[in-house]
Structure formats: C-alpha cells, structure tokens
Amino acid sequence: MNESAAPQGDNLQAEIEALIAELACSDVVRCQQARQALVDIGRPAVPALMELLSQSNEALRWEAAKALGEIADPAATDLFINSLEDDDFDIRWLSAEGLAAIGQEALVPLLKALTRHADSPWFRNGAHHYLRLMARRGLYDQLKPVLVALDDAEAYLEVPTAAERVLDKFS
Numbered sequence: 470m471n472e473s474a475a476p477q478g479d480n481l482q483a484e485i486e487a488l489i490a491e492l493a494c495s496d497v498v499r500c501q502q503a504r505q506a507l508v509d510i511g512r513p514a515v516p517a518l519m520e521l522l523s524q525s526n527e528a529l530r531w532e533a534a535k536a537l538g539e540i541a542d543p544a545a546t547d548l549f550i551n552s553l554e555d556d557d558f559d560i561r562w563l564s565a566e567g568l569a570a571i572g573q574e575a576l577v578p579l580l581k582a583l584t585r586h587a588d589s590p591w592f593r594n595g596a597h598h599y600l601r602l603m604a605r606r607g608l609y610d611q612l613k614p615v616l617v618a619l620d621d622a623e624a625y626l627e628v629p630t631a632a633e634r635v636l637d638k639f640s
C-alpha cells in the first residue's frame with residue numbers, strides 16, 4: 470500500500486466529517502456551501518450523507534437528501550425508496566427527485582417496493598412523482614399501467630398488480 474494514500478483518505482474523511490458538521494449550522498449560506506462541497510466530493514461522501522438521512526433533525530435530513538440526489542449514487546436507492554414514507558413532505562419529494570437522478574437503475578427496486586407499500590398514500594405519491602419523471606424520459610408506454618393505477622380512486626388495490634405487470638417487462 471502506498472503510504473501517501475492513507476493520509477489522503479484520512480484527510481478526505483476528516484474533510485467530509487467537518488462538512489457534515491457544517492450542515493447543522495444556522496447560517497444558510499454556510500450550509501449550502503458545505504452541501505455543495507460534499508456534492509463535489511461525490512461518492513466518498515455518500516455513506517456519511519446516508520447516515521444523516523436517518524437523523525431526527527429535519528434540516529439535516531433535508532440537506533442530506535438534497536446532496537444525495539445531486540450525487541445520484543445508486544447506493545442511495547434503497548434509502549430513497551424508504552424515505553418515500555418519511556413524515557416530512559420535503560424529504561419525500563427530494564427522495565423521489567433523488568431516485569429520478571439515479572434514473573432507470575432505481576426503477577425495478579421502486580416497482581418492487583410499490584407492490585409492498587401500495588397502501589401508503591405518501592409512498593404512492595412519491596412513486597408517482599418518480600415514475601412521471603421517468604415517463605418523460607421515454608418510458609411512458611412501459612410505465613403507463615402503473616401511472617394509470619396510481620391515479621385510480623382505489624390505487625391501493627390497483628397499484629400492486631400494475632407494478633407486477635410492469636416489473637415483468639423490466640426483469
């Protein structure tokens with residue numbers, strides 16, 4: 470192992486930790502700068518940001534969701550999917566946006582989750598937002614059955630079947 474590589478890794482980790490701490494500051498501009506610096510770091514910052522998304526502090530969760538969405542690392546897919554049921558609307562919305570930033574790679578995991586969580590209006594709303602964004606990217610014909618089911622008055626009954634049908638096309 471190259472000995473000069475270890476301090477760089479330690480320095481990077483220390484920088485990530487310092488930037489994470491900055492996200493909790495009361496100065497909006499400093500928070501934005503810290504978030505942008507974490508986005509610029511990219512994938513090495515993802516684990517620390519993913520940890521923040523489970524915090525009780527809504528401002529920290531918002532910053533983490535925003536940064537993770539901008540980084541668009543597929544490692545955050547499951548966390549974004551779980552966050553579609555977050556109590557905070559902004560977190561749910563940013564999670565759907567994060568899934569869209571990840572792109573089609575998040576589609577199968579989202580559809581599978583939709584078959585299990587169709588009873589949650591929040592989850593359906595977030596899934597609908599993501600699927601609409603994907604439909605605009607050329608997947609409308611494939612996603613139409615789920616989008617129609619999500620708009621149905623009895624969506625909680627219709628969505629699992631529609632999601633299963635669409636999953637068969639992508640699996």
